[in-house]
Amino acid sequence: MSMSVACDLLIVGAGPAGLYAAYYAGFRGLTTAVVDSLPEVGGQVTAMYPEKPIYDVAGFPAIKGRDLVAGLAAQAERFAPTCLLGERAESLTRDTDGVVTVTTHAGTEIRCRAVLISGGIGTFTPRPLPAGEEWLGRGLSYFVPSLEAHAGHDVVVVGGGDSACDWALSLEPFARSVTLVHRRAAFRAHEHSVAQLRSSTVEIITDAEVTGIQGDRHVEFVDVTGPAGTARRPARAVIAALGFTANLGPIRQWGLEVTANRYLPVDTTMATNVPGVFAAGDITDYRGKVRLISVGFGEAATAVNNAAILIRPHEPLFPGHSSDAAPLPAPALV
Amino acid sequence: MPYVIAAACIDVMDRSCMEECPVDCIYEGERKLYINPVECIDCGACEPACPVSAISQDRRVPAELREFVDDNARFFTQSLPGRDAPLGPAGGANVVGPLGVDTEFIADYQPGTA
Numbered sequence: 401m402s403m404s405v406a407c408d409l410l411i412v413g414a415g416p417a418g419l420y421a422a423y424y425a426g427f428r429g430l431t432t433a434v435v436d437s438l439p440e441v442g443g444q445v446t447a448m449y450p451e452k453p454i455y456d457v458a459g460f461p462a463i464k465g466r467d468l469v470a471g472l473a474a475q476a477e478r479f480a481p482t483c484l485l486g487e488r489a490e491s492l493t494r495d496t497d498g499v500v501t502v503t504t505h506a507g508t509e510i511r512c513r514a515v516l517i518s519g520g521i522g523t524f525t526p527r528p529l530p531a532g533e534e535w536l537g538r539g540l541s542y543f544v545p546s547l548e549a550h551a552g553h554d555v556v557v558v559g560g561g562d563s564a565c566d567w568a569l570s571l572e573p574f575a576r577s578v579t580l581v582h583r584r585a586a587f588r589a590h591e592h593s594v595a596q597l598r599s600s601t602v603e604i605i606t607d608a609e610v611t612g613i614q615g616d617r618h619v620e621f622v623d624v625t626g627p628a629g630t631a632r633r634p635a636r637a638v639i640a641a642l643g644f645t646a647n648l649g650p651i652r653q654w655g656l657e658v659t660a661n662r663y664l665p666v667d668t669t670m671a672t673n674v675p676g677v678f679a680a681g682d683i684t685d686y687r688g689k690v691r692l693i694s695v696g697f698g699e700a701a702t703a704v705n706n707a708a709i710l711i712r713p714h715e716p717l718f719p720g721h722s723s724d725a726a727p728l729p730a731p732a733l734v
Numbered sequence: 735m736p737y738v739i740a741a742a743c744i745d746v747m748d749r750s751c752m753e754e755c756p757v758d759c760i761y762e763g764e765r766k767l768y769i770n771p772v773e774c775i776d777c778g779a780c781e782p783a784c785p786v787s788a789i790s791q792d793r794r795v796p797a798e799l800r801e802f803v804d805d806n807a808r809f810f811t812q813s814l815p816g817r818d819a820p821l822g823p824a825g826g827a828n829v830v831g832p833l834g835v836d837t838e839f840i841a842d843y844q845p846g847t848a
Contacts, residue, residue, distance in 0.1 A: 448756070448777055521757060521775055561779075584750075586782050643779065646756050660772060660823040 402507030405482055407431040408711050409704070410502055410512040412489045412651070415443020417681025417696035418518035419472035424704040425516075426479020428719050430711065433510050434481050435502070437488035437523040437649075439543050442469035444520050444682075445693075447644050451562050451590035456694055468693075484508055488523055492654045492677070500676050505650075514707040517656075517664065517672070518681040518700065523649035529558060529640035531623075532613035539619025540638045550575045554634045556622050557581070558610050559641035565589035567639055568602045578602045579633065581624055583609045613638060659685050670703035676710065678703040736774035737781060738795055739767050740802040742788035744843055751780035751789060758826035761809065763836040765843070768809040772823045805839045812837070 409425045411418045414436035425432040440446050442465070445454075450466040457463055463471075487504035492515065494500050502510045526542035533540075544550070544567050555575040557568045560582035566589075568580045580597065585606045587594045597604060608626030613619055613635075622635045648662055657665050657673045663685035670678045680703040681696035689695075709717050739751075743766045751767065752760045759773035760780065769780070771792075781789045792803045810821045814835045824830045835841075 444775075444777075448779070524756075584783070588779065588782050643754065644756050645758065646775075661825040662773070662823070 402509065404509040404511070405433050405484070406511045407433045407482060408512060409433075409514050409516060409707055410435065410489075410500070410510050411481075411516045411518060412436075412502070413443060413518040413520055413681070413683075414438075414441040414483070414485065415518060415520050415681060415696075416445060416468065416472055416693050417520075417700045418443065418516070419469070419476050420697050421516050421518055421680060421700035421704050422476035422481045423472070423479065424701050424719075425708075426476065426481065427722060428704060428708045430704070430708060432479065432481040433484060433512070434476075435484040435487050435489050435504060435508075435510065437486070437525075439486040439545060441473050441483070441485065442466070443524075444646075445469055447524055447563075449562075450566070451593065454693065456692060458694055458697075484510070488649065490650045492651075492674075494674075494676060498676060513676070513711040515677045516670075516700075516703050516707060517651065517677065517679040517683060518696070519648070519651060519679075520682045521646040521662065522651075522683075524644040524646050526640065526644055527642040529610060529638070529642065531610050532619075532638070535613050535615075535619055535638070538617060539615065539636060540613065540640065542640055544571065544639055547571060547574050550637055552576050553636035555579070555637045555639065556610065556624075556633070556635045557639045557641060559643070560584060560586070561588045561641060561643060562590060562593065564639075564641035565593040565597055567641060569593065569596055569600060571639075572600050572602055579605060579624075579635075581605050581608050581610055583607065610638065663689075666699075668702075669706040670699055671706065678707050735776050736771035736792055736806075737769050737776065737778065737789055738771075738792045738803050738806050739769055739784075739788050740790070740795060740799040741843070741845075742786040743767055743784070744840065744845065746786050746788070748785050750783040750785060752827060754779040754783040755827075758828055761821070761824070761827045761830065762832040763809065763840060764834050765836050766840050768806050768837075770810050770821075770823065771807050772810065773826075801839065805837050808837050808839070815841075 408430035409432050411434045414434050445465040452465050453462045487506045490505045491503045551574045554577045556579045558581045571578050610622050611625040612623035614621040621632050664679045666679050666684045680699035682691045759770045761768050
């Protein structure tokens with residue numbers, strides 16, 4: 401069943417720039433929806449660097465990727481934006497009266513007055529597990545939406561990055577057994593997580609790959625091939641955390657000008673060449689562009705305020721200071 | 735600050751890095767792989783994948799290998815032998831496939847020299 405959402409501003413991409421834009425749009429009193437193809441917020445930071453300390457976010461001498469994302473999500477949450485996670489924005493049409501309709505791959509229709517694309521390096525697609533794409537949804541998954549769902553199961557996690565190690569560690573208390581299979585000897589994950597893994601009950605098999613999945617309707621066994629040959633082991637769930645590939649994806653078809661194959665040129669208001677469509681963050685391009693999270697935050701504020709006066713032409717561009725009046729009970733200062 | 739592939743890749747071309755790159759910006763020459771500095775997002779996923787440790791961030795490339803920083807860029811900004819135009823931001827190695835040629839610097843490179 402397809403769903404429909406109406407809002408003032410649709411934000412495409414829930415990375416740092418998109419989350420901050422969601423806060424800002426809420427602060428300006430706009431109703432907002434956020435769509436992202438990944439099932440979690442945080443974009444590139446969550447998908448690729450959750451454990452990396454970041455040193456160049458204003459006001460934070462050092463902050464871990466996942467903590468920054470959690471803070472941004474909490475900040476945006478004050479205004480309760482509609483979150484459409486795990487949905488890829490597919491098409492965009494614009495009526496003569498200026499109403500923009502974006503449809504997701506799941507069929508959700510979002511009708512809005514303006515769109516802000518904070519799509520970073522594009523839409524992320526999990527790298528498939530070569531051994532068994534056909535087992536998706538029948539024991540094979542690319543994400544772990546619920547740890548409890550794996551209670552009592554033998555779980556095999558595949559990969560060597562932060563996601564693979566995090567999931568192996570967090571599943572350990574729930575699952576009957578957790579095995580981590582990685583095709584190299586060296587892990588890409590944070591050293592601390594790897595050390596934690598080594599002292600846990602998680603069985604680590606390196607220089608090995610999952611070369612086969614067996615079962616009737618659901619995954620029952622996996623074949624793990626390593627230097628010592630192939631061994632079959634029971635598995636109720638296989639979690640493939642092999643990283644992502646990114647691509648600009650369907651927004652290429654939205655009539656937007658694209659430079660260098662992946663950037664959207666914007667003017668000083670962060671408007672793209674398509675009326676009603678703005679952009680912010682790593683995806684934008686203009687003379688002097690610097691691709692950093694801190695720059696993305698500034699662009700998000702510029703884009704939202706300019707979108708706001710497009711939606712409500714009688715309002716001023718300047719939003720007022722957040723410290724002047726809190727429209728909602730302010731969260732405790734930390 | 736893109737990542738750069740230096741001398742150790744020459745005549746090895748393991749290609750493990752190509753499997754790791756989330757934006758498919760590692761292109762295949764005849765003797766060596768090259769990272770497109772314009773397309774690289776600086777994520778570092780390729781670095782630990784290289785079995786011969788040929789990859790590092792451009793500002794961490796050892797002094798004797800500095801030439802490889804410029805040479806990685808040249809692979810994309812200058813016309814390669816037999817081609818009319820530079821590759822530029824080609825949109826992914828799987829789009830253009832193996833190029834089968836190298837920059838002049840790599841084609842003439844003698845192992846043991848820098």
